[in-house]
Amino acid sequence: MTSGRVTIADVARRAGVSTAAVSKVLRGAYGVSAEMQAKVTQAIDELGYRPHAAARALRGRTYTLGVMLSDTRNPFFPDIIEGVTGRLGDTEYQVLLGPGGIEPKTQARMTDAMIDRSMDGLILIAPVLTDAELAVIATATPVVVVGRHGGAVAYDAVVDDDVMGAGLVVDHLVGLGHTRIAHITHLERARAQGLPHMVRAEGYRQAMRAHGLADDVLATSFTEEGGFEGARELLARADRPTAIFAGADIAALGVLRAADEAGLSVPEDLSVAGYDNIGIASLKRVSLTSVDQDGQVIGATAASLLVERIEGRSRSVTSSVSPTLIVRGTTGPPRL
Amino acid sequence: MTSGRVTIADVARRAGVSTAAVSKVLRGAYGVSAEMQAKVTQAIDELGYRPHAAARALRGRTYTLGVMLSDTRNPFFPDIIEGVTGRLGDTEYQVLLGPGGIEPKTQARMTDAMIDRSMDGLILIAPVLTDAELAVIATATPVVVVGRHGGAVAYDAVVDDDVMGAGLVVDHLVGLGHTRIAHITHLERARAQGLPHMVRAEGYRQAMRAHGLADDVLATSFTEEGGFEGARELLARADRPTAIFAGADIAALGVLRAADEAGLSVPEDLSVAGYDNIGIASLKRVSLTSVDQDGQVIGATAASLLVERIEGRSRSVTSSVSPTLIVRGTTGPPRL
DNA sequence: GGGCATGTGTAGAACGTTCTCCATTGTTAG
DNA sequence: CTAACAATGGAGAACGTTCTACACATGCCC
Numbered sequence: 001m002t003s004g005r006v007t008i009a010d011v012a013r014r015a016g017v018s019t020a021a022v023s024k025v026l027r028g029a030y031g032v033s034a035e036m037q038a039k040v041t042q043a044i045d046e047l048g049y050r051p052h053a054a055a056r057a058l059r060g061r062t063y064t065l066g067v068m069l070s071d072t073r074n075p076f077f078p079d080i081i082e083g084v085t086g087r088l089g090d091t092e093y094q095v096l097l098g099p100g101g102i103e104p105k106t107q108a109r110m111t112d113a114m115i116d117r118s119m120d121g122l123i124l125i126a127p128v129l130t131d132a133e134l135a136v137i138a139t140a141t142p143v144v145v146v147g148r149h150g151g152a153v154a155y156d157a158v159v160d161d162d163v164m165g166a167g168l169v170v171d172h173l174v175g176l177g178h179t180r181i182a183h184i185t186h187l188e189r190a191r192a193q194g195l196p197h198m199v200r201a202e203g204y205r206q207a208m209r210a211h212g213l214a215d216d217v218l219a220t221s222f223t224e225e226g227g228f229e230g231a232r233e234l235l236a237r238a239d240r241p242t243a244i245f246a247g248a249d250i251a252a253l254g255v256l257r258a259a260d261e262a263g264l265s266v267p268e269d270l271s272v273a274g275y276d277n278i279g280i281a282s283l284k285r286v287s288l289t290s291v292d293q294d295g296q297v298i299g300a301t302a303a304s305l306l307v308e309r310i311e312g313r314s315r316s317v318t319s320s321v322s323p324t325l326i327v328r329g330t331t332g333p334p335r336l
Numbered sequence: 337m338t339s340g341r342v343t344i345a346d347v348a349r350r351a352g353v354s355t356a357a358v359s360k361v362l363r364g365a366y367g368v369s370a371e372m373q374a375k376v377t378q379a380i381d382e383l384g385y386r387p388h389a390a391a392r393a394l395r396g397r398t399y400t401l402g403v404m405l406s407d408t409r410n411p412f413f414p415d416i417i418e419g420v421t422g423r424l425g426d427t428e429y430q431v432l433l434g435p436g437g438i439e440p441k442t443q444a445r446m447t448d449a450m451i452d453r454s455m456d457g458l459i460l461i462a463p464v465l466t467d468a469e470l471a472v473i474a475t476a477t478p479v480v481v482v483g484r485h486g487g488a489v490a491y492d493a494v495v496d497d498d499v500m501g502a503g504l505v506v507d508h509l510v511g512l513g514h515t516r517i518a519h520i521t522h523l524e525r526a527r528a529q530g531l532p533h534m535v536r537a538e539g540y541r542q543a544m545r546a547h548g549l550a551d552d553v554l555a556t557s558f559t560e561e562g563g564f565e566g567a568r569e570l571l572a573r574a575d576r577p578t579a580i581f582a583g584a585d586i587a588a589l590g591v592l593r594a595a596d597e598a599g600l601s602v603p604e605d606l607s608v609a610g611y612d613n614i615g616i617a618s619l620k621r622v623s624l625t626s627v628d629q630d631g632q633v634i635g636a637t638a639a640s641l642l643v644e645r646i647e648g649r650s651r652s653v654t655s656s657v658s659p660t661l662i663v664r665g666t667t668g669p670p671r672l
Numbered sequence: 673g674g675g676c677a678t679g680t681g682t683a684g685a686a687c688g689t690t691c692t693c694c695a696t697t698g699t700t701a702g
Numbered sequence: 703c704t705a706a707c708a709a710t711g712g713a714g715a716a717c718g719t720t721c722t723a724c725a726c727a728t729g730c731c732c
Contacts, residue, residue: 005718007717007718007719008718008719009718017681017682018681018682018683019682019683019718019719019720020681020682020683020684020720020721021680021681021682023719023720023721024681024720024721026719026720027720027721029720029721030679031679031680031681032680032681033679033680033681036680036681050448050452051452051718051719052452052454052717052718052719053390053393053449053452053453053454053719054389054390054391054392054393054394054398054453054454054717054718054719055390055393055394055687055717055718055719055720056390056718056719056720057389057390057393057687057719058390058391058394058686058687058688058689058717058718058719058720059686059687059718059719059720059721060687060719060720060721061720062390062453064453066432069433072413072414072417072418073414073615077408078408078409081408081435082408085435085437094434094446094449094453095434095435096402096432096433096434096453097405097432097433097434097435098430098431098432098433099417099418099421099431099433101421110430112386113389113430116386116387116388116389117389117390117398117400117430117432117453118388118389118390224619253616253619253621256621257619257620257621260621279409280589280616283560283589283593284593285589285592285593285596341688343687343688343689344688344689345688353711353712354711354712354713355688355689355690355712355713356690356691356711356712356713356714357710357711357712359689359690359691360690360691360711362689362690363690363691365690365691366709366710367709367710367711368710368711369709369710369711372710372711387688387689388687388688388689389689390687390688390689391687391688391689391690391717392688392689392690393689393717394687394688394689394690394716394717394718394719395688395689395690395691395716395717396689396690396691396717397690
């Protein structure tokens with residue numbers, strides 16, 4: 001009372017029991033009578049006791065889960081986070097987010113920091129760390145990796161089925177009658193394998209092949225400018241595509257601008273589809289056909305896997321979440 | 337070596353000194369010879385020692401700063417976070433983000449959790465807590481509040497000068513020749529005072545008055561739909577405004593859609609301005625005139641204030657960051 | 673009534689730091 | 703030559719939990 005913090009000892013004194021007993025009640029451990037339970041709970045309420053996480057960390061759990069964000073600007077992070085916190089809402093766990101930056105070095109620094117703070121487990125969202133680095137982290141603490149395909153042995157993984165997502169787009173466009181469908185992907189001298197854009201490009205190729213069509217992949221970057229430049233190049237060709245599938249919505253917005261400037265009307269002259277279903281895609285003025293990943297489900301799944309892991313599961317699990325195609329105004333039959 | 341973690345005792349053994357000495361070196365405390373310093377630093381490097389934050393927390397600092405986010409979807413959070421991490425980049429402090437949700441209750445839970453984890457200080461971004469609640473938090477730990485006007489006595493504050501920002505927009509529109517300028521604000525039965533939208537509306541009123549013009553404020557909500565509905569109502573009037581200033585870009589996008597649907601061309605028939613300068617505003621297709629808050633500067637300022645506070649300053653400081661007007665394609669002279 | 677399981681509570685040693693004293697040494701002043 | 707003092711290093715007590723080991727009842731069975 002004198003010096004700020006209420007400790008377990010204060011509770012014990014108030015309830016007239018030992019600190020060990022209070023700890024047992026707190027942890028719901030075996031060997032507590034109903035009477036004891038009641039006395040302690042009352043004392044806790046009266047004093048407004050809250051466990052000191054750091055002290056806990058020294059022996060047991062911290063009830064803190066870390067989510068490393070690789071790029072805070074990524075528009076579907078909020079969904080993932082909402083999924084995570086939603087799933088964890090009625091547990092004792094707290095979620096803390098770590099801005100990891102886009103560099104491997106800063107991401108490594110962040111994961112180290114989270115381990116140093118004895119978090120009970122980590123969710124890494126689209127990390128650019130190598131499989132080896134991830135494996136090291138996974139030996140220190142339970143880990144769930146979101147958005148990286150393949151290579152999950154020491155940790156659990158949740159992925160959007162990007163192959164399927166790309167397939168949905170291609171199927172949709174082919175169904176509308178398109179045959180010249182180009183794909184814009186992200187160029188990166190990547191350390192890491194299995195990043196979403198690579199898998200989406202591969203899914204696009206597979207789907208085109210399945211329809212007996214020739215693929216046409218152009219690598220620029222997942223930015224508005226990247227989409228714009230890519231589209232400009234594609235639209236300048238003699239047999240220009242009738243549809244462009246951008247691997248990310250932000251790039252698709254650039255494609256739309258390029259179509260505007262080229263005087264092409266969408267979707268009559270050019271169909272455009274994106275991926276991620278970011279907020280703007282649904283604005284009526286944009287109305288972009290896109291693939292929705294349901295970040296909430298991804299986040300919730302990741303949270304569940306992590307808690308399971310913490311509570312004892314040892315076998316690795318990879319969970320794949322199916323995306324859905326959201327058809328909007330930017331795709332339609334090609335003009336013949 | 338056997339069981340995972342390298343502790344200060346391992347370092348001490350390796351360097352042939354006491355743990356107390358290692359701790360001194362770590363903290364850069366007084367009473368360490370150059371030789372000792374060298375020995376210990378070498379041992380630390382060789383063993384790859386990293387201090388255990390929880391153990392530190394029990395006695396001293398954790399070197400962890402918490403940033404509570406009130407709404408992860410808010411598009412300029414990334415800028416603020418970048419500003420914070422940027423400023424802290426070369427210090428020993430680590431930043432952890434806490435998704436506080438939009439409810440007072442969940443925000444309180446988050447700040448409690450951060451205090452329980454003995455963070456050295458907290459940055460609260462646009463919290464909806466009452467001044468009284470904030471004061472309580474501020475007694476437990478150093479606090480910097482971002483984006484709340486007024487009422488900062490026990491803590492530091494960083495605000496965007498929203499009065500000035502609104503003034504910039506009004507001045508700009510008046511300068512173009514507009515006289516019927518309406519403002520769309522956010523409606524909320526708010527517990528909290530001094531939220532940005534209120535201050536923006538007030539700034540708008542002041543500026544209109546200064547120009548001798550009648551103000552016209554409509555409260556809907558800061559969503560695309562809110563902007564749309566608000567604009568529809570405004571544009572249906574007999575003496576419809578020639579310019580609409582939305583208190584947030586997202587609402588301005590709704591205004592643009594309403595203009596579209598009403599067959600009004602922007603900016604000839606209607607000028608539109610927003611606030612926040614979100615990413616989409618700069619896309620060429622949108623090209624929205626907006627007020628930029630420079631979240632990076634805000635974040636960096638908040639970080640500096642917090643560190644100063646932690647390191648001893650006791651006097652409260654409120655820092656106001658001046659916004660800038662970014663003029664783009666949605667504002668122009670009214671058609672006469 | 674002795675032995676044994678079972679149920680309930682407590683003592684006290686960790687956990688990895690920080691930091692206040694205290695001990696030792698070397699230096700300087702008188 | 704001694705007293706005083708500065709500079710350096712170390713012992714050891716915190717910090718607030720968890721959790722193993724143990725003590726003590728009580729009830730039950732043979």
